[in-house]
Amino acid sequence: MFWKRFLKPLAVVGLTLIHVSLAYPWGDKGHEIIAYIAQKHLTEQAREQVQGLLKDSSFVEAGIWPDHEGRKIPDMNPFHYVNFPEDATTYDRSRDCPDGNCVIEAISWYQRVMVDKEAPLNVRRIALRYVIHLIGDIHQPLHAGYRKDRGGNDIYVSFRGREMSLHKLWDSGLLESEESSAAKIANRINTRLTSKELREWQGGSPALWALESFEFARTCAYRVPETGKITEEYSRRAMSVIEERLAQAGIRLAWILNQAFK
Numbered sequence: 001m002f003w004k005r006f007l008k009p010l011a012v013v014g015l016t017l018i019h020v021s022l023a024y025p026w027g028d029k030g031h032e033i034i035a036y037i038a039q040k041h042l043t044e045q046a047r048e049q050v051q052g053l054l055k056d057s058s059f060v061e062a063g064i065w066p067d068h069e070g071r072k073i074p075d076m077n078p079f080h081y082v083n084f085p086e087d088a089t090t091y092d093r094s095r096d097c098p099d100g101n102c103v104i105e106a107i108s109w110y111q112r113v114m115v116d117k118e119a120p121l122n123v124r125r126i127a128l129r130y131v132i133h134l135i136g137d138i139h140q141p142l143h144a145g146y147r148k149d150r151g152g153n154d155i156y157v158s159f160r161g162r163e164m165s166l167h168k169l170w171d172s173g174l175l176e177s178e179e180s181s182a183a184k185i186a187n188r189i190n191t192r193l194t195s196k197e198l199r200e201w202q203g204g205s206p207a208l209w210a211l212e213s214f215e216f217a218r219t220c221a222y223r224v225p226e227t228g229k230i231t232e233e234y235s236r237r238a239m240s241v242i243e244e245r246l247a248q249a250g251i252r253l254a255w256i257l258n259q260a261f262k
Contacts, residue, residue: 027172037250
């Protein structure tokens with residue numbers, strides 16, 4: 001069965017783990033916001049089947065699991081992102097994800113595993129957690145950034161007196177500067193959604209979503225002041241993009257799960 005490929009990385013859990021210096025996508029707060037938004041748009045049937053698969057874990061907890069327990073398996077770290085050449089206009093698997101180890105291919109594969117009733121239950125459960133999580137990751141602009149700087153990890157900025165990578169700024173720095181809780185932010189974003197946005201955002205593919213992120217990275221995230229100091233103008237523009245991407249991730253996650261668990 002194709003899902004058996006999934007068991008190989010799990011074999012390293014018992015090995016001595018190495019430290020991997022990576023920024024976690026969106027941080028817990030971002031993934032919690034996406035999960036809260038998605039929950040509001042799940043059908044009753046999807047909600048029941050998803051919770052049945054997760055058992056005692058909540059939907060929101062499932063969304064952050066890959067950044068905690070999942071990070072103990074270094075082989076799975078490449079599943080969280082995809083990088084492009086600066087002049088890319090399309091996704092080319094042979095160029096951008098030759099071994100299938102990127103967020104685009106991982107989402108598609110985990111979608112199949114989570115509904116495969118011939119797969120072991122615990123494997124389906126982990127696959128569902130990754131679907132919830134990686135659909136969030138792929139909507140973070142710098143998780144589809146330039147290959148040359150590793151999605152902004154090699155660019156350093158100053159934000160409100162703190163030095164951090166541009167990647168981390170977008171993962172968590174800007175979002176953590178918002179004092180409201182994840183639940184409150186999700187509710188605020190959700191109440192502002194229009195019927196047109198809900199209709200138009202329920203569609204697409206992981207490759208398309210990654211290219212959307214790449215365009216936001218190019219037109220917004222990388223437009224850092226020459227001084228490297230993040231201005232309030234940059235922050236406002238970035239937060240507008242971040243909130244839109246969180247909303248899109250939540251709506252699309254619900255759409256994927258509603259389709260999968262009809």
